[in-house]
Amino acid sequence: MADTTKDHLSAEDKERREEEMIQAAFQKLLDTYLASSHRRKVNIITRAFNFAKNAHKGVARLSGEPYILHPIAVAQIVCEEIGLGSTSICAALLHDVVEDTEYSKEDIATLFGPKVANIVEGVTKISGGIFGEKASSQAETFKKLLLTMSNDVRVILVKIADRVHNMRTLDSMRPSKQYKIAGETLFIYAPIADRLGLNKIKTELENLSFKYEHPDEYNSICEKLALTQPLRDKVFEDFTPPIRKALDEMKFTYEIKGRVKTPYSIWRKMQEKGVPFEEIYDILAIRIIYRPKDREKENQEALEIYGALKKEYRLHPSRTRDWLENPKANGYRALHSTFMSKQGQWIEVQIRSDRMDEMAEQGLAAHWKYKNEYSSGGDEFERWLNSIKEILDDPQPDSLDFLDNIKLNLFAREIMVFTPKGELKSMPLNSTALDFAFAIHSMLGTHCIGAKVNHVLVPLSYKLRSGDQIEVMTSSTQHVQPEWLNYVTTAKARGKIQGILRRENREKERKGEEILDAFLEEKGLQKVQKVIDRMRAYYCCNTNELFLQQIGDGKIKLNDEAVSYVRGKKRYKGWRRFVPFLRNTVDDNDTYQRQKEEDFVKGIDRKKILTINSEIIDRCHIATCCSPIPGDDALGYITPENTLEIHQRSCDIATRYKARYGNNIIAIKWEQIPNRLFRTSIYIAGADREGILFAIAKLLHDMPGYTIHRITLDANAGFFQGEIDISVHDTRDVQNICKQLRKIEFVKDARRIQEQSKNKEKNHEEGK
Incomplete structure (x- = not known):
């Protein structure tokens, strides 16, 4: 009996402690809200909290904590880190109620109003799929999110806050779930946060994804950052005094900060460049945040600070990026330049006003705050949102294609080009002449036969560069071709081309079905799935749709051999017809x-x-x-x-x-896999000297246990670089081979080539 009482008391203590945790978390949320500039609607927030608390009563997260702590944490992020008000806070508190409890959207609308209910509905995950059972539920969820976002952008902001908290508490998940959530976050949510100008959140999502996907690399970079922090502090202390002196003389109120590159950003650069941590030289940047003396001359004052810096330090001639008059698509405005320190080190300096800084960190909430007096950033966001709406207006049955197309709009960096009349137009990096045609008007893209760039005729696939002036050339006889999908990179162009091709394919399918029906009737075959499958197999078509399209397009001619194959006679499909002894x-x-x-x-x-x-x-x-x-x-x-x-x-x-x-x-x-070799490639480079190829080949010959498939070296102007195609047991073998290669005199670099990193370096440099 005593033991039972003890257990009962322990349960009571646990319940009391949980209640204290819940109340403390909610009080922190209220305190944060009351300290903001939003209207004081404490009553409705408190009602939403009590409703959600009762709805989730008795439910715990995988971590063991009461479930209600998750909605409170999401609301805290919405309020404190994104800067939204009572409607979004209520929606955050209620965001899982419709999905996880018996309450409906109508219940939420009755108690808290249609705006809160619509946001909750938008954030709620869908079950099953509205475009077919095989569609990805993640893609469906995201599509629904964007459909609702086109009416109220707060939907995506609450969803991002939800994702931030899930990432912060990912430890309790099993590894496969961690990979899924981290990959999904890096693929979709971090780019959306970036596009909405939520720089802090974007950075945190990237780093948390990196931490769970590559824990060893993450910990290694964090340790190296900690070890090298004193060196960066010294650089900061040596570099900033002349800047402070100049700003004081110019009578500016200002703040100077050091910005350290994030672990994820460092790792990406290591992968793209194929270099170790020690060869990443732009880890530190200096950020100058000034309060304008005259708000109307904000940009001019940034240029004045830039001019003062040029007097103190030598400017890098090709590393100045001006986003003052033409902000990034997410509204980011600043002036970035790189200067040589007195110690001979290149250091990036970022010049922002206080408002530019707030918009860079808080993103969309700051855009709304300054919308009337500071509209350029908001205009950029509106343009992006309109491009999303335009894609949504052309519904695609394959939500996975939709997901890929939207992602093109998320990741794209911008270039600035001109129309024939001199109008400035922002286009994503790597856009082509055909992308530009579709960006101007869908009909212009549909009938595009080429373009004149800077008065020179170029093909559809020509990649645009900043400053290009483009004149689109059209013909009424031109029609969309399937290969055009290889020429475009923007979501709008790809979506329009896919839509037109789908309509054409449906017509081919209809015609193909008519031809097939007539053929089967003529040959006395029933139109049942087994017969269709055999026919399709004979012509080596993977799907019914492709089979019918190729019949309708005239690429497949139905014949008697196919009939024999369907009836089970000794005829074989595809190449096997010609190799009887292998059948x-x-x-x-x-x-x-x-x-x-x-x-x-x-x-x-x-x-x-x-x-x-x-x-x-x-x-x-x-x-x-x-x-x-x-x-x-x-x-x-x-x-x-x-x-x-x-x-x-x-x-x-x-x-x-x-x-x-x-x-x-x-x-x-x-596990260690004995007697099994795996193929990989090693990059090697150094000074070109007589006998270098022999030295490399001899070293590899003297290292038993590997299979060399190929060695290629190219030499030019006293420098060589090349590739070794080799089979090894594991990554330790690769590390050992590279270590030994670097010991050869005149070999300066030897490292494994990551397949997915090839051809990325050029795009990375162009998009800086």
Whole structure:
């Protein structure tokens, strides 16, 4: 009896402590709200809190905490870090009520009004899918989010706050769930936060995603940042006194801060450049935040500060970026320049007014605050929101295509180009002449045959550069072609082209179905799925839609051989028709192997970490897009064909899978796999000297246990660089080979080539 009482008292103590936690968290939210400039609507916020608390009563998160602490935390982020008011705070407190309890949107509307209810509805996840069972639920959720956002942008802001708190509490999730959520965050939510000008939140989402996807690299960079902090402090102390003196003489009120590059940003640059931490030289930047003496001359005063800096330090001739008159698409305004310190080090200086700084950190909330007097940033946001609405106006049955198209609008950096009349137009980096045509008008894009750029004729695929003046050329006989999808990079152009092609394909399908129906009737065959599947297999078409399109387009001519194949006579599909001695063995082996792989994948427990060992590796497919090897941070992806693909966690394709098909992601770890080699590539460079190729080849020959496939070296002006194609056991082998190669005299660099990083460096430099 005593034990029962003790347990009962413990439960009471736990309940009391939880209640204290809840009340303390809510009081902090109220205090933050009351300290803001918003109207004092405490009563409705308190009602929303009590309603949500009762609705989630007795429910705990995976961490063991009462569930209501999550909505309170989301509301705190909405209020404190994004700067929104009572309507958004109430929606944040209630955002999970419709999804997780018996209450409906109508109940929320009755108690708290239609605005709060609409935001809650927009944030609520959808179950199943409105575009078909095979569609990605993540893509569907995101599409619904944007559909609602087009009416009230607070939907996306509350959803971002929800994602921020989920990322801050991701420790309690299993690894495969962590990869899914982190990948989805990096793929969609961080770019949206960036586009909305929420710089602090964007940075935190990127770093948290990096922390969970690559914990070892994250911890390593954090440790190195901590160790090198005293050196950066010294640079800051040496560099800023002349600036302070100049600003004091100019009678400015100002603040000077040091901005340190984030771990994620450093890691991305290490990957793109293929260099270690020690060779990232722009970790520190100096930020000058000034209060204008005359608000109407805000930009002019920024240029005056810039002029004073030029008198103190030598300016880098090609690293000045002016976003004062022409802000970024997210409304960011500042003047960035790079100067040489007295110690011979290049240092970036960012010049912002106090309002520019607030808009850079708070984003959209600050845009609204200054909308009347400071409209340029808001205009940029409105233009972006209008482009989203335009894509939504052209609905696409494949929500995954939609997700990719929207993402093009999120990640794009901008260039500035001119129309023939001299009108300035912002376009995403890497836009083509065809993108520009669609940006001006859909009909112009549809009938585009080329363009004149700076009065010179260029093809549709010409990539625009800042300062180009473009005149679009059209023809009434021109029509959209499927290959145009290879020529465009913007979401609007891609969406319009896909829409037109879909309409044309539907017409081809209709015509193809008529031809097929007549053919089957003529040959005395029933139009049942088994017959269609056999016909489709004979012509090597993966889908019914493609089969009908190719019939309608005249690419497939229905014939008697296909009829014989359908009726089971000795005719074989595709290439097997021409290799009779392989017919049975290929079919049998393919079926047997496929069945083994499917059985293996079906038996995987997705909640556990799958250990890849010598028994399992032969049933996995090593992804060629990133070529992972044992020792890499990796994950598994269950394909629609029910096979398991292994990708590097940092792989761009894997990131898309995490965002699209998160439930198909498997957490994996490598075991040592003896007697198995994996192919990879090593970059090597150095001073060109006689005998260097022999020295490299001899070193590799003397290192047993590896297979060399190819060595290529190119020499120019006393410098060589090349690639070694080699098979190794794991990442330790690669590290050892690179270490030994760097010991060769005149070899200055040797490192593994990451497949997904190839060809990115140029775009990175252009987009700075």
